[in-house]
Amino acid sequence: MPKRTDIGHIMVIGSGPIVIGQACEFDYSGTQACRVLRQEGFRVSLVNSNPATIMTDPEFADATYVEPLTPEYVEMVIAAEQPDAILPTLGGQTALNIAMALHENGVLEKYGVELIGADVEAIQRGEDRQRFKDIVRSVGGDVPASAVCRTLAEALAFAEKVGNRVVVRPSFTMGGQGSGLAEDADAVRRAVARGLAASPVHEVLVEESVLGWKEFELELMRDRKDNVVVVCSIENLDPMGVHTGDSITVAPAMTLTDREYQLMRDLGIAVLRAVGVDTGGCNIQFAVHPGDGRLIVIEMNPRVSRSSALASKATGFPIAKIAAKLAVGYTLDEIPNDITLKTPASFEPALDYVVVKMPRFAFEKFPGADPRLTTHMKSVGEAMAIGRNFTEALGKAMRSMETKAAGFWTTEVVQTDLRLPTDGRLYAIHQALRAGTSVEEIAEATGIDPWFLDQIALIDSVGTEVAEAPTLTPELLRRAKRFGLSDRQIAALRPELAGEDGVRVLRHRIGIRPVFKTVDTCAAEFAAQTPYHYSAYDEETEVAEQRERPKVIILGSGPNRIGQGIEFDYSCVHAVMALRAAGYETVMVNCNPETVSTDYDTADRLYFEPLTLEDMLEVVHAEQQSGDVVGVICTLGGQTPLGLAGRLKERGVPILGTQPEAIDLAEDRGAFGRVLREAELPAPKFGTAVSFDEAKRVADEVGYPVLVRPSYVLGGRGMEIVYDETNLAAYIARATEVSPDHPVLVDRFLDDALEIDVDALYDGTELYLGGVMEHIEEAGIHSGDSACALPPITLGRGDIDRVRQSTLAIARGVGVRGLLNVQYALAGDVLYVLEANPRASRTVPFVSKATAVPLAKAAARIALGATVADLRTEGMLRADGDGGDLPAAAPIAVKEAVLPFHRFRTSEGDSIDSILGPEMKSTGEVMGIDAVFGTAFAKSQSAAYGSLPTSGTVFVSVANRDKRAAVFPVKRLADLGFRVIATEGTAQVLRRNGVPAEVVAKFSDAGEHGDQVVSRILAGDVDLVLNTPFGSPGNSGPRVDGYEIRTAAVAAEIPCITTVQAAAAAVQGIEALVRGDVGVRSLQEHHRRLAQLIGEAGH
Amino acid sequence: MAVLVLEDGRSFHGEPFGAEGEAFGEAVFATGMTGYQETLTDPSYHRQIVVQTAPHIGNTGVNDEDAESGRIWVSGYVVRDPAPRPSSWRATASLADALVAQGVVGISGLDTRALTRHLRERGAMRCAISTAETRGLHERVLTSPPMSGADLSAAVTTTAPYVVEAIGAHRFTVAALDYGIKAMTPHRMAQRGITTHVLPYDADVATIRATGADAVFVSNGPGDPSTADITVLRALLASGTLLFGICFGNQLLGRAYGFGTYKLGYGHRGINQPVQDRATGKVEVTAHNHGFAVAAPLDRVAETEFGGVEVSHVGLNDNVVEGLRALDVPAFSVQYHPEAAAGPHDADYLFDRFADLLERTRS
Ligand SMILES: Nc1ncnc2c1ncn2[C@@H]1O[C@H](COP(=O)(O)OP(=O)(O)O)[C@@H](O)[C@H]1O
Ligand SMILES: Nc1ncnc2c1ncn2[C@@H]1O[C@H](COP(=O)(O)OP(=O)(O)O)[C@@H](O)[C@H]1O
Ligand SMILES: [Mg+2]
Ligand SMILES: [Mg+2]
Secondary structure (H helix, E strand, C coil): CCCCCCCCCCEECCCCCCCCCCCCCHHHHHHHHHHHHCCCCCCCEEEEECCCCCCCCCCHCCCCCCCCCCHHHHHHHHHHCCCEEEHHHCCCCHHHHHHHHHHHHCCCHHCCCCCCCHHHHHHHHHHHHHHHHHHHHHCCCCCCCCCCCCCCHHHHHHHHHHHCCCCEEECCCCCCCCCEEECCCHHHHHHHHHHHHHCCCEEEEEECCCCCCCCEEEEEEEECCCCCEEEEEEEECCCCCCHHHHEEEECCCCCHHHHHHHHHHHHHHCCCCCCCCCEEEEEEEEEEECCCEEEEEEEEEEECHHHHHHHHHHHCCCHHHHHHHHHHHCHHHHECCCCCCCCCCCCCCECCEEEEEEECHHHCCCCCCCCCCCCCCCCEEEEEEEECCHHHHHHHHCCCCCCCCCCCCCCCCCCCCCCCEEEHHHHHHHHHHCCCCCCHHHHHHHCCCCCHHHHHHHHHHHHHHHHCCCCCCCHHHHHHHHCCCCCCHHHCCCCHCCHHHHHHHHHHHCCCEEEEEEEECCCCCCCCCEEEEEEEEECCCCCEEEEEEEEEEEECEEEEEECHHHHHHHHHHHHHHHHCCCEEEEEECCCCCCCCCCCCCCCCCCECCCCCCHHHHHHHHHHHEEEEEEECCCCCCCCHHHHHHHHHHCCCEEEEEECCHHHHHHHCCCHHHHHHHHHHCCCCCCCECCHHHHHHHHHHHHHHCCEEECCCCCCCCCCCEEECHHHHHHHHCCCCCCCCCEEEEEEEECCCCEEEEEEEEECCCCEEEEEEEEEECCCCCCCCCCCCCCCCCCHHHHHHHHHHHHHHHHHHHHHHCEEEEEEEEECCEEEEEEEEEECCCHHHHHHHHHHCHHHHHHHHHHCCCCCCCHHHCCCCCCCCCCCCCCCCCEEEEEEEEECCCCHCECCCHHHHHHHHHHCCCCCCCEEEEEEHHHHHHHHHHHHHHCCCCCEEEEEEEECHHHHHHHHHHHHHHHHHHEEEEEEEEHHHHEEEECCCCECCCHHHHHHCCCCCCHHHEEEEEECCEEHHHHCCCCCCCCCHHHHHHHHHHHHCCCCCCHHHHHHHHHHHHHHHHHHHHCCCCHHHHHHHHHHHHHHHCCC | CEEEEEEECCEEEEEEECCCEEEEEEEEEECCCHHHHHHCCCCHHCCCEEECCEEEEEEEECCCCCCCCCCCCCCCECECCCCCCCCCCCCCCCCCHHHHHHEEEEEECCCHHHHHHHHHHHHCCEEEEECCCCEEEEEHHHHHCCCCCCCCCCHHHHCCCCCECCCCCCCCCEEEEEECCCCHHHHHHCCCCCEEEEEEEECHHHHHHHHHCEEEEEECCCCHHHHHCCCCHHHHHHCCCEEEECCCHHHHHHHHHCCCCEEEEEEEEEEEEEEEECCCCEEEEEEEEEEEECCCCCCEEEEEEEEEEEEEEEEEECCEEEEEECCCCCEEECCCCCCCCCCCCHHHHHHHHHHHHHHHHHH
């Protein structure tokens, strides 16, 4: 059946900000969908609030709406665009939920919009856990016993029946949000309460626990002729009980015989048909009893999922792209396999390699959070690795994590209870094996299949051979590489080899290098046309010669983590696009399966490899062998490649753009201090210390409060504001790794300072200010967590000129060739330089979208010798002027951060504190854009948290220093009709200033049972919270109150504003909402308008 | 140390896997990621050295249920990473032990992908594995018999007839000509109330009739189909007997209609092959194991001695004939493996179709 011709215009819904459980895999799938649909000649309109995505680049859709993903806003977009159809299955649960809401509230019908690739009934059958179970049973499948419960009593009764070992799962949530395992009645009670609260329909499924069973997933696709293929089988190394998103997973399944696998396949297909998934992809999870093979169906996601992205990268079968084609009428046999070009997509990929996915966690960012892995997903990212065997893939995955540990023997292992699934349990398993624990005992304790444990034992035995051999023979070295040991691991085992470099030199001398194989969907049955490679210690390499076009290698950013996310992938993808267009052959290297950069369609060549020195040197070598490599770009993928630049250059690899020496000038505090002094730019006073005495001396000299942190960190790791000596001592005591190599930096903390973020391009002569962002929160809240506005809302021309001059001086002083990000703090009338990052920053995509200038593309071109002047002539940059002189009437874009506090619990099951500080905690961001600031801010809030209230009750409790500043915004709220309740001190100040405020007791005064603010919030009597924190860690009293208030707000899902600056902005947003002048407009229109304004200003 | 030498002189080094010694056969690659036990015990692999493209083999050991015949048939086995030991609740022995017990020589640790690509580019060819004396090995490969022209049916067929009883109520009786039948095939029939009399491949018409069969099944098997005697099949076709063939059986029926057969470059061996049923347009993912194919026209019904014959199924990867249907006599056959062991069950309906036809011919 060919393409449908009765529809011409399709709307795609994205997945919004990156949150735990829903990350950039949906940018990958959405981008593929947009590309395919446009190639097929459809008009495509798109809604997605996440500016850091490739899909929201204006060139990927005909109309791109960076607007909140709420039914209200999406309806406005539908009204404006009048699409014929909506494709909702590529934007994760968010898109699916919105589509369902629009169906239920009649919007789809009203505008005559059809859902394609999804069927409302089928979605309901797939997502409603009870109906789904009935369906599984109806096709002869087995499911865990369960009951749908809407009250605590019902749930307790059922749990009792199955022995109180249950899993509680809220309906209609994703990433295991609100779910939990319980092993006794008390735990059941807690889990049910939490689950009911998390479910949008106030319903949970209480289910018999099958903890410890083997867990599997199948990725299936169906077309409208009812052809079904299984794209990939995935086996979870961690057994049932650890969310698949938090599990180490392996493709293909390793421990099933064909009979068992085919049973699973048959059942999967039968379920898919019975649910009636219209066309497209779907994911089904299974549990298998390790002792008798009993097969149970766990759940199904009737849409493209995180696992689909993984399966696509793991097999070379592009699920999202094909789902989009199926949605517009094609059938699988009509779609060619991209990789072979000759065979159709109606087949099942055969792998001749092993894929391991490993989750990346960020528990260190959330002190107090329970590090146990459960049914509730907590990882913030993942890396994928491909090897010719499991050990090789596992080794690569472990060294892709971007943590201190890079595989066995590279880190000290803290012995932990093997029974508890935690991040890094593999290390403990290895330790236990070394200590003589048997595979059987470990299998018993962990529920991990002995086959995997045997493989770890195999790695260990190879490691032992390496360590104990009298000399490291070529045979043994070859063997070690075959089983995945990195040079670094071998060096750790053989100290006499002079480290990783020594091992590599020896290895190269005896000619042991990896070859590069191809991911081809078919285990070499047909020739592959797509250069998608991975390294392996094998005999034959498959890298093709290419000597016509010069090559540029671009290093990606590795697994997502807090501080380094999709924004960096965006910049890498842009570099690829710009350099391809400029005639280079682009070679992408990355190990993050969620990204657009690791789509084999993005760059000319893709290497799926860990971003380590060893792996990069081998890729560079392979590419140099096959053609002419101009150099490597390390400045677009964030801190990971930046950290590699110097080491690559020392080993003879040409680095493009900003050179490692310049990077050091910016990153080394001492050197950067000299740069600033030479340019006569002020910076907060600071000093470094390796002991408490030194730290105290510095602090006394620069004056309290001080900001303390370990040197060389990204995302503000371990950063704290310290108000006095006692707390300084406590910090130093906690910072265990203080040493002469790792000093602590002590900065004067600038109180009450306005923070400014700048992204700029520098070519050695000319500076192009990309954008100047004014933060909403004051300095002290990490730039990644702070909301900001572009163009700046209160800065004057003079301020911006100063910013421009300072940025130019820094760019020149450091020697930047490409992008530079600088953070300033404006305090009093002094513009302090906080830091400079000589690389693409987190805000590059936001700035690019707000100003209609592709900064990362320009940076890539500058790295290859173009000048700002050239790029102005080409039209890539503005002909004159830059992002620092946007016209007064330019649209205002507001970026807001999205925080993951609600995903974490303490081990007692309580919420963790949602307070912001100099350490970054957000996982993603949204953008609100509109003609005026208030509306743009309101949109950013709606996109991040759901809407701001326009009436109701506001609760206010602010620190003394904020009381004056809080009066004005609170008064405005009262004028707008809000009821104001406040804690006593705050209420007094408000009343004195003519704001009627009712006093409400503090939690610490009234206790848990009295009428106090926390109980009111939890009861739903409060619509907005304004609470600024005071005190410092360790203090009780006010600090604890703040904590209780904020966590209650998180639990009640109401906006909780923690700075007065944000309160002022929120008030403007609320005013805009009250006025009702909120509309939607596409990015393309905003950009047209901006171009027009700029044109007018130029005349 | 072990070595694998190909007819064209290329060699690969690895570790011994399974029995020690020397093995000769046609090197072919199989891409299934599951089902190595079924592969090893499939008589169609007789005289072939099988290269598994999936790197990890032996993970689930061997068990008592999954074998497709009473022994391992491959003449040699090539894998990259054999499992240190099996892990499966059904395993009764490790794969390595099973290979040793049956004297099957194998090699592990070589670049199986490079070998596969070589076979893909140059075609399936003769080869040897040796764990011992390698001098003169290449010469011995060159003197070993090629697959083209090989008549292997006698080597794999049952010597005496046997009966596989219907499961549940008996509905029909079928005589199966055993050219190397897999155990799953009579089992699939039994599930549909069919009692199967498995006969030596060279059974004559009278022997077949004597079983009281309602229909005749022509099995899969090794070797070059052009060497087989098709007199009995032609007699059965002429008499209007209901016929169903799989794999080798499809090729023999093809020849009986008057089509030729030819050797494919490197064959189809995998469990992921898309085949289209040309009547419905639907695609099935199927198990394949064939090095030869039938040359029949795809674009029209062929007029044969037995009336019209059409290509009912076609392989979508390369448009190879994957099924034939006679329009004027009751006979149909497929080149692939609907019994699917190993492999997906998408083509299971063919056994239903067979049962329906039996039902219809009876009434
Ligand atoms: N009945 C159960 N017993 C034990 N663990 C379970 C059970 N059901 C699910 N789990 C675990 O919880 C995880 C999340 O459950 P799942 O149904 O997949 O929800 P989600 O929608 O979050 O993916 C699974 O990956 C599995 O490890
Ligand atoms: N001296 C200072 N005074 C006030 N706030 C500061 C100071 N230094 C840093 N900050 C705050 O801490 C945040 C993180 O510091 P920064 O140096 O940018 O580290 P990172 O490398 O994590 O981005 C900044 O965004 C800013 O809000
Ligand atoms: Mg799940
Ligand atoms: Mg910063």
